[in-house]
Amino acid sequence: MFTNKLLTCSALLIILLLLSNAVFSQKFISLPNVGSDASLEQANLFTSSSLTTPTSSTTGKPIITRSTSSITPPTTKTTSTESPTTTTPVISTTISPQPYPQPSVGTWNTSCIMLQMAAQLNFTYEAKGGNFTNGLYNIPNNASVEDSECKSQTTQFIHLIWGPETSKQSILMYFDKSNDTTVLSSIQIHLTLLSEDFPDAMENQTVQLIHKSDGEFKTPEKMSYHCTRVQKMNMTETLDAKQLIGWISVSHVQVEAFRMANGTGFSVAHDCDSSETSDVVPIAVGIALAALILVVLISYLCARRRSTSRGYMSF
Ligand SMILES: *[C@@H]1O[C@H](CO)[C@@H](O)[C@H](O)[C@H]1NC(C)=O
Ligand SMILES: *[C@@H]1O[C@H](CO)[C@@H](O)[C@H](O)[C@H]1NC(C)=O
Ligand SMILES: *[C@@H]1O[C@H](CO)[C@@H](O)[C@H](O)[C@H]1NC(C)=O
Ligand SMILES: *[C@@H]1O[C@H](CO)[C@@H](O)[C@H](O)[C@H]1NC(C)=O
Ligand SMILES: *[C@@H]1O[C@H](CO)[C@@H](O)[C@H](O)[C@H]1NC(C)=O
Ligand SMILES: *[C@@H]1O[C@H](CO)[C@@H](O)[C@H](O)[C@H]1NC(C)=O
Numbered sequence: 001m002f003t004n005k006l007l008t009c010s011a012l013l014i015i016l017l018l019l020s021n022a023v024f025s026q027k028f029i030s031l032p033n034v035g036s037d038a039s040l041e042q043a044n045l046f047t048s049s050s051l052t053t054p055t056s057s058t059t060g061k062p063i064i065t066r067s068t069s070s071i072t073p074p075t076t077k078t079t080s081t082e083s084p085t086t087t088t089p090v091i092s093t094t095i096s097p098q099p100y101p102q103p104s105v106g107t108w109n110t111s112c113i114m115l116q117m118a119a120q121l122n123f124t125y126e127a128k129g130g131n132f133t134n135g136l137y138n139i140p141n142n143a144s145v146e147d148s149e150c151k152s153q154t155t156q157f158i159h160l161i162w163g164p165e166t167s168k169q170s171i172l173m174y175f176d177k178s179n180d181t182t183v184l185s186s187i188q189i190h191l192t193l194l195s196e197d198f199p200d201a202m203e204n205q206t207v208q209l210i211h212k213s214d215g216e217f218k219t220p221e222k223m224s225y226h227c228t229r230v231q232k233m234n235m236t237e238t239l240d241a242k243q244l245i246g247w248i249s250v251s252h253v254q255v256e257a258f259r260m261a262n263g264t265g266f267s268v269a270h271d272c273d274s275s276e277t278s279d280v281v282p283i284a285v286g287i288a289l290a291a292l293i294l295v296v297l298i299s300y301l302c303a304r305r306r307s308t309s310r311g312y313m314s315f
């Protein structure tokens with residue numbers, strides 16, 4: 001009778017721990033940005049409390065091993081973020097083509113748009129033989145602002161140009177505002193393939209690359225959009241075309257359109273990742289705390305029941 005109760009109690013405890021364990025590993029693995037300081041801090045907070053409380057309150061069952069296994073998902077994640085730096089290319093003695101350089105970050109201002117980004121294109125063009133091939137191209141960070149639409153309160157753009165006087169290259173970025181939200185509406189790029197950049201390209205070739213936005217760079221009014229990681233956007237030849245002819249990869253983006261003319265610097269940043277993690281972490285911590293309280297409660301009740309039944313036997 002008494003052993004029966006003890007068994008059900010400990011079985012209940014183990015099931016609970018397993019459950020919270022499963023919830024946890026899922027929550028933390030699904031975090032989109034593991035490197036974020038906030039999520040790591042929260043994870044550490046939980047692991048330290050889960051280590052101390054259950055051991056002091058439980059009845060000597062080997063539950064510690066269960067709770068330590070719940071720590072492993074976050075810790076292995078943190079170590080894995082460091083590992084890529086250790087891999088170094090060994091085959092550098094052979095004369096091989098240099099990898100195309102990473103794009104550098106540029107900053108551009110107009111009276112209504114402030115833009116900071118690094119951008120690289122990967123697109124298809126026609127080679128001399130008539131075959132199509134892929135090429136990479138970085139938007140130079142010394143491109144200059146050609147013009148900008150600032151009067152409209154619904155659609156604004158910034159127009160950057162670079163390259164030799166006779167064959168200007170350009171990028172246009174359009175922004176829309178509605179419902180107190182600013183969003184990128186399209187990117188339009190016009191390239192003349194110069195022989196110094198694309199020696200194998202068919203002569204006098206121009207390429208038009210258009211990205212129709214899928215809601216990128218979305219941010220509330222009077223805030224700037226911020227995103228450090230690389231974002232890849234599909235590009236087609238015309239606005240309606242279905243066939244992809246390339247991608248633009250943007251990183252280190254901070255952009256703000258529909259600015260007041262008298263503002264200085266970027267407004268408060270709306271980060272592309274913090275908005276996603278901000279509600280996942282509190283939910284995970286909440287579930288953990290609830291599970292912890294349940295565990296403590298059940299072990300307390302079990303311990304009390306055992307001690308009272310012992311008391312009966314000794315009398
Ligand atoms: C560019 O696109 C081609 C075709 O999809 C791909 O094979 C190549 O890896 C891409 N290059 C980079 C640097 O992304
Ligand atoms: C074009 O592609 C075809 C098939 O892939 C190949 O046989 C031919 O040699 C290529 N031509 C040139 C000029 O590279
Ligand atoms: C931009 O930089 C490139 C090399 O980085 C240089 O060749 C070019 O003259 C520069 N253009 C301007 C307008 O400064
Ligand atoms: C947001 O804008 C859309 C049309 O652009 C409109 O249908 C919708 O009602 C707006 N929502 C709010 C909350 O204003
Ligand atoms: C390219 O343009 C130049 C100058 O506009 C011209 O002289 C040349 O013939 C053109 N090449 C081809 C292949 O059309
Ligand atoms: C970009 O193109 C790929 C391949 O066609 C497609 O799977 C993906 O959904 C496209 N992304 C967007 C945002 O259109």
Ligand SMILES: *[C@@H]1O[C@H](CO)[C@@H](O)[C@H](O)[C@H]1NC(C)=O
Pocket residue numbers: 260262263
């Ligand atoms: C600057 O902007 C604020 C609103 O952000 C406005 O109240 C103020 O009048 C502006 N000052 C000037 C000199 O334009």
Ligand SMILES: *[C@@H]1O[C@H](CO)[C@@H](O)[C@H](O)[C@H]1NC(C)=O
Pocket residue numbers: 107108109263264265
């Ligand atoms: C852009 O504007 C900000 C604030 O108005 C200023 O601090 C910065 O120097 C400007 N940058 C350029 C490249 O004009």
